[in-house]
Amino acid sequence: MTLRVELRKQRGDFLVDVAFGAPTPGITALFGRSGCGKSTTISMIAGLLRPDSGRVIVDDDVLLDTGRHVEVDARHRRIGVVFQDARLFPHLDVRDNLEYGLRRAHATAVHAIRFDDVLGMLGLEALLARRPHELSGGEKQRVALGRALLAQPRLLLLDEPLASLDAARREDVMPYLERVRDAFSIPIVYVSHQFDEVLRLATRMVLLEDGRAAAEGDLATVSRHPALRAIVGPDAVGAVLTGIVTRVDAGLSTVRVGDAELKVELDSAAEGQRIQIQVLARDVIVATESPRGLSVRNVVPARIVAISPDVGRSVLVELEIGRAATVLARVTSRAAEELALARDMQAWVLIKTVSLRGHAFSMAAGQDLTGPAR
Amino acid sequence: MLAPEESAALLLSLSVAARSVLINLPFAIGVAWLLTRRQFVGRTLFDAFVHLPLVLPPVVVGYLLLVVFGVRGPLGGWLYDTFGIQLAFSTAGAALATAVMSFPLVVRSIRIALDGVDRGLEDAARTLGAGPLDRFFSITLPLIAPGILAGAVTAFAAGLGEFGAVITFASNIPGETRTLPLALYTALQTPDGDAVAARLALISFSLGLAGLLVSELLARRLRARLGR
Secondary structure (H helix, E strand, C coil): CEEEEEEEEEECCEEEEEEEEEECCCEEEEECCCCCCHHHHHHHHHCCCCCCEEEEEECCEEEEEHHHCEECCHHHCCEEEECCCCCCCCCCCHHHHHHHHHHHCCCCCCCCCCHHHHHHHHCCHHHCCCCHHHCCHHHHHHHHHHHHHHCCCCEEEEECCCCCCCHHHHHHHHHHHHHHHHHCCCCEEEEECCHHHHHHHCCEEEEEECCEEEEEEEHHHHCCCHHHHHHHCHHHCEEEEEEEEEEEECCEEEEEECCEEEEEECCCCCCCCEEEEEEEHHHEEEECCCCCCCCCCEEEEEEEEEEEECCCCEEEEEEEECCCEEEEEEEEHHHHHHCCCCCCCEEEEEECHHHCEEEEECHHHHHHHCCCCC | CCCHHHHHHHHHHHHHHHHHHHHHHHHHHHHHHHHHHCCCCCHHHHHHHHHHHHHCCHHHHHHHHHHHHCCCCHHHHHHHHHHCCCCCCCHHHHHHHHHHHHHHHHHHHHHHHHHCCCHHHHHHHHHCCCCHHHHHHHHHHHHHHHHHHHHHHHHHHHHCCCCHHHHHHCCCCCCCCCCHHHHHHHHHHCCCCHHHHHHHHHHHHHHHHHHHHHHHHHHHHHHHHCCC
16 A cells, blocks of 8 residues: 655745655654644645645545546545544533544455554553543653544554653653554554654654655665755754664674674564664764774774765765665864875774664564665 | 412422423524534624513513514414414423523523533544534533533523413413412502512522522532533
8 A cells, every 4th residue: 555645835935845655554754843734734635735736646536636526525535534633522422532533444454453453552451531731741642643544544654643742751652652553454544743653663764854755765874865964953953774683692682784783772572573773973083094902892994985074174975884784973173184084985984882762663564675775 | 388379380390390491402503502612693683682581671671572473473383374383472482581691691501511612523523433413422412511501491490480481371360370480470560469479589599599409419419520
């Protein structure tokens, strides 16, 4: 199942003009600053907002095509939406909220998502008799997620579901989102302006900038896009690598990225599991000779691909490792000059294991995504 | 205790007020919905028209009702010829006159409630497969129920005391259109009617107060159920 979107809408001075796709399964992140058109895009996909022109196609079903005057009403689109503010019906208890969409699910739809399964997966059993105002923020979002799932959607739109929660609550809800991602083969579009959420949940990303999709692709590719650097800020600039866990040894996992191997600390990982690792540019050291006698566990041969200006007096060095992935290193301009760093030069990258953040993805989510990284 | 004609007036008042609320509600919900959710040409004029009974002398409302609903009026004539229904000078007419007078109160109360409904909830219902009518009955109506109820109780309490429009349109017929205020007025016109008038005034006073209190209590309870 795939989603294909092309949408245009003028709102005052602001023009949203986006085109992107979302394959199944797994999560495609719609990432960008506040006010870049993320929520407007989501509303148009859901059918709650009419675009000036555009198309929304799920598989072969045309839900919207302004050129051919096709517009399926939101209620018939079978697109589940989880809003930032949950929007649970205050006059109904949790059970009735959950059953709202289930009762109205299309008779033709295969009722593949069952009430008891969702209840168990999202841990809602104890909440059934409560009313929305008796729930915590995290619980509300879990109920909203369950409600959307039970309407038997073929696509899920999550519009910053964690944005109104504090850090601890976000951690609480995150595993549930991972479970939903891994359990159902429903494509999910996940709107966020928090890169750590994206890193943990999504394998693909659409980068939205000023109402346009600036970049689209797997996380490893888009994470290196210059527009992203501006959004996340200099301290969070880095690259995302995807690899396979080849060995787990007392919390220290070996991850194969192309030909290269990295040691990463992972809380829970199993051999064969696919993981995404974020390597921050400020944590990467570049050496022109093979270094010895260091405590650093990750010393990987690399080739310099590009050198570009960075903030202040530093440059960003782009290095290819393992013939498959690219890392970014922040180096002062002076160091770059002294080492005479240049394109196509052979080098080594040094990365401290403790500075790596990795998130494992189950094989179910990873299978369709293990194709070429670029 | 009350004399037979006094308790008749009390019961009649209760019945007329209750019927006026029943006539009111469907129209008031519809009009409030139109005024909050739809943009149309003449909306401001329509809004003013709905509120007219608040500012017109009740006698004028009664007179206009006579013109329209009298046996020779355009609507009244048709009702009489087709169904044999005569509104003027009848209990049903008293209820109609009362309904028209309290209509703006009910509309206003429902309108405030509708303004307070988070449209996002209706959007959410839509993505969950609910059509327009379904959304209205499953989401909007329950959410504005406190407003409807408050409006209904206020209209009921106000309806117990409607005088001008009722006496003009429905006249002062004992047992048929002689409600509490009309009975009170009649008692004042009668020699030695002071004691009766005082009793009736006390009843009116208590009913009005009780109505307002009940309205507030019910609204509070419903709001608590909605967690607000």
